[in-house]
Amino acid sequence: MAEVPRPSSRPLKRNEIRAQNEALILRAAEKVFAEAGFGGATMQLIADLAGLPKANLHYYFATKEELYRRVVQDIFEIWLQAAEAMDGADTPAEGLGAYIEAKMDISRRHPDGSKVWASEVMHGAPVIQDYLETTLRDWTRGRAALIQRWIDEGQMAPVDPEHLLYMLWATTQHYADFGHQIETLNAGQPLSDAQWREATETVKQIILRGIGALRD
Amino acid sequence: MAEVPRPSSRPLKRNEIRAQNEALILRAAEKVFAEAGFGGATMQLIADLAGLPKANLHYYFATKEELYRRVVQDIFEIWLQAAEAMDGADTPAEGLGAYIEAKMDISRRHPDGSKVWASEVMHGAPVIQDYLETTLRDWTRGRAALIQRWIDEGQMAPVDPEHLLYMLWATTQHYADFGHQIETLNAGQPLSDAQWREATETVKQIILRGIGALRD
């Protein structure tokens, strides 16, 4: 594995050193955890990818699990932020369309984070169970209520809001989590800009039409 | 972990012993691989769950990887078989509807296998890459052609067939792979019969309507 280069090499202040090394380690950890899973990842691999001695990792992150937890939290934060695209929209087509676009964009830009999250949930969420039960549950309830409002207003068909949300998550995250499979079926090539656009449009079209949010 | 009991305890012929122990080990392995990932799974854990000494596992499966490969192949076979539900259908509503139902059923009955597959693909398909490039690629091409035929016949809207397939996989498998998350959001309870039916119907409705395969 090639090392991740440091952004620059001018003299560093202490604040910067900490911030920079943590970021460096987190980036390497995200990749290694995504590729090998928690159990398959080793601190040595992460250290090599970050270009630091293993002992240095333990200086910034006491345990492998602490490092892992940070990686999982980071992707969760990114998703929460993307969810804001859904608020402030008047119509389902607008709100859900923007949410789909935001999540597809994240799948493209943070495939490793998505995989780590998927892996964590698949294994029973041993380290982020509390997030599921608090933040995620609240978030889901709120958005389900928003969707229900749209249904009550006659702006979309009466579908179960939670299952609709699951469908959005499943479909968008699939492009990150199963990216390798998609790439293999795409003649071994990563999706091009145009293909990502087509994927996003297809997903939007099928779902928005499927819930009767498109006038046609 | 509690042991998986042997089906019966009458005197066994050699054929039966082999078949029974392999099945016993495979079932335990599927569960452990699903819960811990390949790297996190240990032969000792699998042995304990199967109720056999670890050395006995190595008698039937030479290496951990060989055992793992068998687990992955098994779920793949199950999915291929389910795909036949799609053939012989005259309309997209019929064919895709049956396929969705079959895949939802598998997600419910074989959640562990689905997770192992997902994990394998997420980590770059190190042991089943050839399957992706041969069987899966051929299968996908064939079904995409079938969908394209439906489009050409005017039986459904012109959506990209491959992205539609990805959407079917993503949505149905999500109920297995992210089952823990769904359960957590469902007040910690597994989905009931009625909830599984509602999930299946919601998925079918949104997708079939989304591709214009439902007359309404």
Next chain:
DNA sequence: ATTTTTATTGACCAGTTGGTCAGGAGGTAT
């Protein structure tokens, strides 16, 4: 009955892993 093949298992091993630690280097404040 005896030989041969298959199945079983406790004990063992070499390699790897997460994590520790003492000692030193390098900024920062006084």
Next chain:
DNA sequence: ATACCTCCTGACCAACTGGTCAATAAAAAT
């Protein structure tokens, strides 16, 4: 300058892992 705090790292270790093996039991074939 010097005392102090943060940062760095090679060497080390106890625990665990996949896998081996020789000895034994059980069944099948002769």
